[in-house]
Amino acid sequence: xxxxxxxxxxxxxxxxxAWETLLxxxxxxxxxxxxxxxxxxxxxxxxxxxxxxxxYQTFKSYDAAQGTFSTWLNRVARNHxxxxxxxxxxxxxxSSLEDESATVEQKPSEMEPASHVEARERRELLQAxxxxxxxxxxxxxxxxxxxxxDYVEIAQILGVPEGTVxxxxxxxxxxxxxxxxxxxxxxxxxxEP
Amino acid sequence: xxxxxxxxxxxxxxxxxxxxxxxxxxxxxxxxxxxxxELVADVRNAIDLCxxxxxxEPAPWLVSxxxxxxxxxxxxxxxEQVAAxxxxxxxxxxxxxxxxxxxxxxxxxxxxxxxxRNLTVQDLRPTIWYSKATRTGHLxxxxxxxxxxxxxxxxxxxxxxxxxxxxxxxxxxxxxxxQTPGGSTDTRPAHNPQMAWVxxxxxxxxxxxxxxxxxxxxxxxxx
Numbered sequence: 336x337x338x339x340x341x342x343x344x345x346x347x348x349x350x351x352x353a354w355e356t357l358l359x360x361x362x363x364x365x366x367x368x369x370x371x372x373x374x375x376x377x378x379x380x381x382x383x384x385x386x387x388x389x390x391y392q393t394f395k396s397y398d399a400a401q402g403t404f405s406t407w408l409n410r411v412a413r414n415h416x417x418x419x420x421x422x423x424x425x426x427x428x429x430s431s432l433e434d435e436s437a438t439v440e441q442k443p444s445e446m447e448p449a450s451h452v453e454a455r456e457r458r459e460l461l462q463a464x465x466x467x468x469x470x471x472x473x474x475x476x477x478x479x480x481x482x483x484x485d486y487v488e489i490a491q492i493l494g495v496p497e498g499t500v501x502x503x504x505x506x507x508x509x510x511x512x513x514x515x516x517x518x519x520x521x522x523x524x525x526x527e528p
Numbered sequence: 529x530x531x532x533x534x535x536x537x538x539x540x541x542x543x544x545x546x547x548x549x550x551x552x553x554x555x556x557x558x559x560x561x562x563x564x565x566e567l568v569a570d571v572r573n574a575i576d577l578c579x580x581x582x583x584x585e586p587a588p589w590l591v592s593x594x595x596x597x598x599x600x601x602x603x604x605x606x607x608e609q610v611a612a613x614x615x616x617x618x619x620x621x622x623x624x625x626x627x628x629x630x631x632x633x634x635x636x637x638x639x640x641x642x643x644x645r646n647l648t649v650q651d652l653r654p655t656i657w658y659s660k661a662t663r664t665g666h667l668x669x670x671x672x673x674x675x676x677x678x679x680x681x682x683x684x685x686x687x688x689x690x691x692x693x694x695x696x697x698x699x700x701x702x703x704x705x706x707q708t709p710g711g712s713t714d715t716r717p718a719h720n721p722q723m724a725w726v727x728x729x730x731x732x733x734x735x736x737x738x739x740x741x742x743x744x745x746x747x748x749x750x751x
Contacts, residue, residue, distance in 0.1 A: 351599045354595075354598070354599060355591075355595060358591055358594055358595065359591055362586060362590060362591055362594065363583065363584075363585065363586060366584065366586040366590065367583060367584050370584055371581075376584075376587075379586075380586060380587060380590055380593075383586065383590060383594070384590070384593060384594050384597060387594045387597075387598065388594070388597055388598055391598040391599075454582060457577065457580065457581075458581065458582065460577070461577050461578065461581055464574075476578065480575055480578035480579060481578050481579075481581050501539065501540075504539055505535075505536065505538060505539040505540075508538065508539055508571050508574055508575060509535060509538060509567070509571060511571075511574045511578075512567065512570035512571040512573065512574040513570070515570070515573070515574055515577070516570050
């Protein structure tokens with residue numbers, strides 16, 4: 336956004352229409368980040384709302400000299416997602432088996448076009464594989480390969496050195512590739528008989 | 529180069545960020561090692577899968593929900609408040625009722641002969657309105673009646689005229705042999721002393737050959 340600094344300045348001054356504009360411009364991106372992190376649409380919506388409430392409440396702590404609003408927003412979202420991950424870790428362990436079986440058993444609808452089925456299967460496969468990664472590796476891969484951010488920006492968002500980001504992305508990709516291969520083998524075994 | 533070294537360089541290799549020496553070393557290892565070649569192919573596929581991930585659309589009410597949770601609903605601008613005030617009046621049903629009311633009022637005022645520019649206290653008395661409206665109403669009825677009779681006369685003259693024109697043709701068809709050889713070929717009926725010029729309305733003269741007594745009455749001879 337070209338006039339983003341101006342919008343941010345107006346938001347800090349209490350201009351609600353500027354806040355709405357910023358919200359509309361960034362809500363989809365934050366929602367996608369939350370969805371990739373959680374894998375559930377409803378949970379992603381709740382998290383997106385929580386992130387923006389936090390942003391609205393802490394707007395005055397934003398310093399334009401430290402980076403763009405987008406980077407700051409991503410950092411707030413990432414921190415919130417990590418907090419959420421830690422908070423819900425126990426619940427997730429108990430329900431992970433049910434979710435896994437639900438993902439594998441989901442059958443395509445007869446009315447769904449083939450292209451939609453393929454896209455949905457690809458999305459579910461990727462999501463299931465991302466869920467298997469540790470949060471550190473997952474967020475690095477999501478920011479780099481799905482949100483297409485550069486290393487410097489990811490380092491700013493994660494608050495770690497660039498070298499660490501590179502290492503995490505590399506390990507995340509290797510892990511993702513192995514998980515996908517394992518899942519592919521499992522699916523092949525299910526389809527064979 | 530070991531397998532572990534290659535693993536650590538996989539992302540840099542796939543993103544083309546290795547220097548030429550390292551690049552050559554990686555390619556040499558990949559040429560020899562099937563497992564590492566397979567691993568690099570798998571990582572490439574994983575990255576492709578991530579790149580192909582579609583952008584998901586949040587629920588349409590999400591932004592409204594966040595706005596409600598943050599600013600408690602947006603305060604409308606001045607022009608939006610004005611528009612909201614007049615919105616009920618701009619409904620088609622209401623606009624139609626108002627238009628009909630204005631139309632009816634203008635008819636009543638016009639019928640009562642009230643000049644709104646020079647309105648006096650006397651004009652506001654209902655009895656005055658009633659008497660003026662009655663007078664105008666009677667005038668209107670009289671004009672309508674006159675118009676109706678005028679129109680009726682015109683139609684009757686026209687129908688009679690057509691009838692008179694068609695009569696000689698029928699006579700010719702019925703008795704063609706009665707015509708004497710070398711006689712006149714004029715098919716018009718012979719001059720009838722009862723035919724005359726009739727003025728239907730000022731400025732429009734209609735030539736009608738018809739009985740004078742019928743025209744003067746303005747009624748059909750049969751009635």
